[in-house]
Every structure is written in structure tokens, then in C-alpha cells.
Amino acid sequence: MKRPAGTGGAGPDAAARRSTELGLVTLAVILAAGGYVLTALAKGARLPANLAPFAAGAAGLALVAHLAVRRFAPRADGTLLGLAVLLNGIGFVVIARLDPDLARYQSLWTAVGIAAFVATLAAVRRVTDLQRYRYTFALLGIASLLLPAVPGIGQDINGARLWVHLGPLNFQPGEAAKVLLVIFLAAYLVEKRELLSTPTWRVGPVMLPDPKHFAPLLLAWGGSILVMVRETDLGSSLLFFAVFLAMLYIATARASYLGVGTALFVAGATLAYHAFGHVRERVTTWINPWPTADSHGYQLVQALFAFGSGGFAGTGLGLGSPGKIPNAATDFVYAAIGEELGLIGTTAVLLIYLLFIGVGFRIALRAEQPFLKLLAAGLTTILGVQTFIILGGVTRLIPLTGITMPFVSYGGSSLVANFVILALLLRISDEVSRRTDADADAAAPAATGARR
């Protein structure tokens, strides 16, 4: 069955995973190129002029990512990269259909994202080492959150102050903060989870741990949420809140945190509702967008029209009018998919995310080291919850809060952050497989040198 582990060799399992990955990535690139061609054909009986550079670029980037995995994480899961490339490809096709200029930037950002992906794989040789820099990450995370508030470099876009403007570069440091803070949380919670799960005092019916251990957590979390509320980035606030809560629960197994967290959330939401006009607006629009269909409710109503007009099968790529939806390439890209690809397309995208998240959680489940487990779970939760927040928002399942759709939306910072998350998940997967493969080798009769 399993060949004894060679010297640094990845073994047949790894080879199979990499072949699977290459196959899936190829398929994803073909699907994206197919979508690109279909979009062009919708406009006339002519192939897109830049099909060759597009296909070559997409295949080249995907190949670079694949080779990087082969080199730096040969035993990693074979499906994640393919799924990410597919999401990225679908997003690119839709963005190119909406705005060819944005698509040019998006291809540039994808290249940067892949570069960040390769860099992360190359730099993080042992994921557990990240634990050492946890406070650095926390500081960096908070600092990036504060960056947009700094006069001179901060910039308001769409009413939210999330952007940093440095020379020709615009980016949203909140996206970096999301990764940094999850690493911090994973490391901190692993260190303190015993203490945090031991209640020392009670408030009413709720048992709480020693405030000494709890305080830094509360500080990091509360601080980041306050900053984001200040910058009116409600989507990210909600995301942080949810991820923090999930990680706290996973680390401590204490359901009471969920209770306290939910209570805090309700309190915070009520406060935000009364304190901020734009929050009230979002909620009113969510409850009934029709009376304000020409003002506050406009973009949501346009998104609903897009979903409805798409119906079951969609209008076909390039044949709908997703240009009617404001921000169709960024926050509302799912509505554009819904219009042109229909329920079939939206469900397919949902399934791709579910597969991605499923693989992410499987990596977490298989990890033995608590830090790896918590980090994998945290990163996966970020992706899952972020996807839910934006998809729920544009489909009017929950109040709309602006946030990007991972891998799909136009947006450089988001794309880079998501590729870093992907790289970290693959590195964790690789480390986990290295151990389990080694265990399996040890269990085999021909194995040399027992390991425990």
C-alpha cells in the first residue's frame, strides 16, 4: 500500500493529490475560458479578440500556483486550489462582462494574489511557528484597521472609510487584518483555552473565566469592532464578531460563550441601530425595500430584479442587464451571476463554497496540533461566514452589509487576503498529511523506526 517515506519525498498519496489538483485546476481554467467565450458570443458571432492572452494568463497563473503547491506543500489537499481558481474564474468572467476596465485590474490583482499565495507558501515553512508572533500579528491587525482613519492616507469610498490611499495604490487594510487577527486568536486561544474554559466567577447564571485571561481577547476584539463600526464597515464587524465567537467556542467548548456572545451581539446591534442612521437604513431596507426602491432600497431592489429576471436557468452569459445593479462587480456580483446564470449558477457557486468550506473543516478535523486545528477552523469560518454575510445580504436573507464575495468579487485586497488564507489552509493540510502519512508509515510492517 504505502511506500515507506522517502527522504523528503512526498509519496504516492501526495503525487495523487497533485495530479487531482492539476486536473481540477485545468478544468477550472477551461470552464472560465468557456464562460469568457460565451460572454463574447452573446454580443456577436465573434470570438473575443483577447481570448489567447486571457487563456494563457489564466492557465499560467493557475500553473504557477499549482507548481508552488507541488514545491512547498506537496501533501496538501488536492481540491482547494481548483475550487479557488474556479471561483476566481467565474468572478473574472462576470467582471469582464460588466466592465472590461475593471477586469484588467482584476487580472492584475489575481496575479498579485497568486504572488502572495506563493510567498505565503514559501515563507511559512512551519505553520506552528506563526504562534510565536501572535502579539505582533495582533498589533499589525489593529494597526491596519486604524490605518484608514489616519488623515491623509485614509479615503472614503461608498460612505465607508475602509480604504488606504498610498500613491497609486488603493487597498483595504481590513482584509489583511482579518487574516492577522484570526492567526492571533488561534494562537492566543490555544495558549489560554484551558484557563478560558475554567470559569472562576459568575454573572447571574453565566460562568465567566478570569478576566485577566479574558481581557486581552476582549480588547482585541472590541477594539477591532469599534474601529470598524467607526469606519461604518458593518459587514466586517459582523464577520469578526461571528468568527471570534466561533473560535472561542471551538477552543473552549463552552456554549455559554455563545450565549454571552449572542447577547452582546444583540446589544451591539440594537445600539448600532439607534446610534447610526445607516444601520437603521439597512434594516428598514431589509424588512421592506419597496417603499424606498428609488433611494436607499435601490440597489437591493435591483439585485432582487436581477435574481428574478434570471429565474431558474438565467438569461445566459452576456445576455442579461446586470449593469442595472449598482456595484455589480463588487458586493453585488452574486446578483449578476443570478441574472445571467440563474438558480443553476447561483446553486453551483454555493456548492463550490460548500466544498471549499467542507475541505477546510476536514483539514481542521484531521489536524492534531490545537493551533493548526483552530487556525484551519478559523480561516474556514472566515470564508464561510463572509460568503454567507454577502450572499445573505444581496438575497435579502439578512440585512445588507457591504463585504466582498471571496475570490469572486472585484477587489485587490480581498483577493490577496483570500489567496493568503488558501495558502495557509494548504500549508496546514500539508503539515497534517505529513504527520498522518508518517503515522501510517510507522504502522506499516516495513516501517523503519517507530513514531508515536
Add this chain to the structure above:
Amino acid sequence: MSMNRQVRRVGIVVVVLFLALFVQLNYLQVVKAHSLANNPRNVRAVVRDYSEPRGAILTNDGVVVARSVPVDDEFERLRTYPTGPLFAHTSGFFSFTLGASGVEDAYNSDLSGRNLDRQFHNIGDWLIGKEETGDVVLSLSNAAQEAARDALGNRKGSVVALDPSTGEILALWSYPSYDPGPLADHSPKAVQAAYDGYTHDPDNPMLARAYRERYPPGSTFKIVTASTAIETGTANPQSRFPVLRFLALPQSDKQLHNFGDEACGGTMADAFRVSCNTTFAQVGLDLGEKLVDGMKAFGITEDVPFDLPEARASGPAAGTFEHNKPSFANAAIGQGDVAVTPLQMAMVAGAIANGGVLMAPHVAKKIRDPDGRVIRTIGPTVWRRAVSATTAAALTQMMIDVVKRGTGTAAAIPGVTVAGKTGTAENPGGAPHAWFVAFAPAEAPRFAVAVIVEHGGDLGDEATGGRVAAPVAQKVLAKLLSLPGPTTTTTAPGQPNLPSTTTGRPPGGR
């Protein structure tokens, strides 16, 4: 302490959240899809219609009247009208804000390719999503239309030219006209501004005078009166009528005067040549109710099977002769209750030219696919027999005399026999309208025209159809006769288009 239980639970929560998303998507894209797609605020359906590929409108001599060009906005295509106002009243406009009119409306299913006739020629076309739109080729030619425009100049009025044997309209000009381009703009504000500009213009440039405005036809209507009299045996060209300065109308103390208060009469042919009112008023009184039937035979007061929405003409009502004889006397000379479109007068001339057979008029000639293959041809269709061939031949001779030595000498073309009739129509709006209807060559008619100059143009009250309108008709006919090419190929001279089922017409007699 393993954290796997919690990881699984968080995973389950995420899956449940995604299931909720799936349910909501089904609600939006299946349950509510129809009402969302058809919500009045959802302009997608309309935008789709206006962004679809759309065929061009071309003249018979190949000039592009309307075509869609790619643009970089949500509609993807902009409808443009390279000929500007020249064909506006025929092509109409195709506007996101205002809808469509003219050929753009009447042939919409052909232009958009939604016509049931259309078929994919092969699977390859279908696979590459070939645009299966249709181009509408008009029967109008750019040369004829320009001749009509130039001949009328900047006088309000209209010129209609048609092929009497096929019903093909060759020129359909109304002045003033408008540019349909701004109405097809994608900015609703720009469209509204242009539209307001046109509609607030006192000259009403959007009015297609040629087929949407009704005028008293004046003496040109004597063709109908004389034809009906001959057809019914009430009178013939040699029937004699008293020479009068005015006719005392029955049932009233009113008198019907001749133009310029002159005295005229004699044979009906003579009276026709000099356009004697008293004679034809008398013919009208002699005809009585038969005049109503005669008008009907020429299609006046009927719905014309025209491919654009024509204004229906009017005349005295049937059964009213006995208690309103003066209205019949007035109607017989094209005044009073009679109101017709210039197109209708061209059809009257055309019926006489075509041996008494009235062809259904049409502005479109054929529909072509993008490769130039003809998908469908329009006409020729016989609408009805207006008068017998003998009657038509008699009228032709009377009309030849009008141009030879009557009121219409200004329409004469050297070397060509022109048949015509003048009209000077009194109207409540001011100076009389100057009319002229004609066809040529009289021996083997190829073209029939009707010209109206509202209020006689710059000659004001001094105008007569013979002095103002006849020269316009002359120029247009001369131009048409000089043209080679498609407008002349459809009809072989001397071979009038008549179905074998038509009876009562001796071969070659017209």
C-alpha cells in the same frame, strides 16, 4: 481535549446557513421569479427589447435609412438614422422612451428577427448565434425621395409617388420633417428634449402629412366624380352641361361659384379640362347617393390596406343626399365633407393609370436576412377594382387634355404624355391648398403622383393647383422617368399588373 466536536458543530452551522441561502435563492429565482421579472420597476424586459440585434431599413436603391450601431452602454446598440429627416415619416423612430413608429413599428418582428417566417439556415448559424434579424428594403428610392423633397422645397405639404401597377410607394415626402435620431438616444432627457422640440414646433414636423393628414382634395376629386358618373351611366365625357357662373344649390339659398367667378360648362370633358365647378356640382347632384358608392369604390372612406397606419378619409355619409343635397354638390368638387390624404389622391390617380384596378399601397418591398437572401416579399396585391377599364381609359384621355391644354399645362414633360388634374382646395385655415395629381406616361403608366402645397405656398390666395402644385409634380415625374434601375424594372411598360380573375377589362385598354 479535542476540539473536533465544536469544529463539526460550527461546520454544521455554516452548512445550515448555506441551506438557508439555497432556500432564499429558490424563493427569489423560482417562486417569485415571475413577479420580480415583470415588476413595472424592472426595466430589463424593455432594455432587452431595445438592446436586441435589429436589422436595417434600406431604400430600394440601397441607401441606409436606419441601422443599429454598437455602443458602449447597457443597450449595447444605438439606432441611427443616417438619412436624417428624409425618410423619417416612413421609417418612423425606434425609441426606448417613446416606443416605435412607422416601419420600425409595423415591421418590428421582421427587424428584430422574431418573425415566425424566419428560420435558421443551418445549425452552424445557430451555434455561432448568428443574428437572425431581417433588413427591410423599402419600395421607396433615395433618388425619388430626394426629387420629391427638392421639388417641394421649403413649402409645407406633401409629395407621394407610387407605381400604379404594384402599389409600391416610391416617394413619400412631407415637409417639414424631423430627424428621428435624437428620439432614439439612450438618454431619456435628450429624447424628451428632442420630442418636446418637435411637438412644440407650430409646423408639426412629426406629422406625416402624406398619409396622416386629411385635406379637402378640391378639384382633383373631380376624377372620382367623373369616373362615378361614367361608370354609372349618369354622364359621359360628351354629356353637355350649361355654361354657368354659379350654381344655385337646392335646399338652400347658397350659390356655388366657379373659380374666379368665371362662366364655364359644355361637355363634361371640357368642364374637366378647365376644372368647372358648376358642372361637377351638378354631376354630384345628378349622382346623389351613387357618389358615396363611387368614393367607396376608390377606397376613400375605407380602411386602406397600407402597411403604415393611414388616416381614414371621409366624405358625405350614405343616405344623407335627400335631406342634404348641397353637401353632395360640394363633395363632388372635393369640398365640404370630403377630406383625404395625399396618399389617397395618389391612389386615385394610380387606379385610373392601372386600368381601374387599385393596388394595395405599401412602403416595404422585401425582407432580407443578413446575408442578403430575400425572406419575404411584400405585394403586389390587388385591393379592389375602382372603375372599369373603359371608364379608366375615358378618364385618362380627360386627364391628358388637362395637361395638354387645360389647367395643368405646367405639368407637361417634353416627349412624354402626362395625365393630370389640378385642385385648388378652399379650407378654413387660410389660403387654398394647391393640389396636383398625375400619372405618366399616359399610354403605359409607370408612375402616379399626388402633390399638395398647403395654402398654396408663397403665392397665397393667387395660387392654383396648376401654378403651384403642377410644376412640383412635373419635376418629380420627370426625375422618376429619367431614373434607371430598380424602380423601373418591376413593371414592364404596357404590361399592367392585373390578375386573371379581374373581369371587364379589354386587353391593353386603359
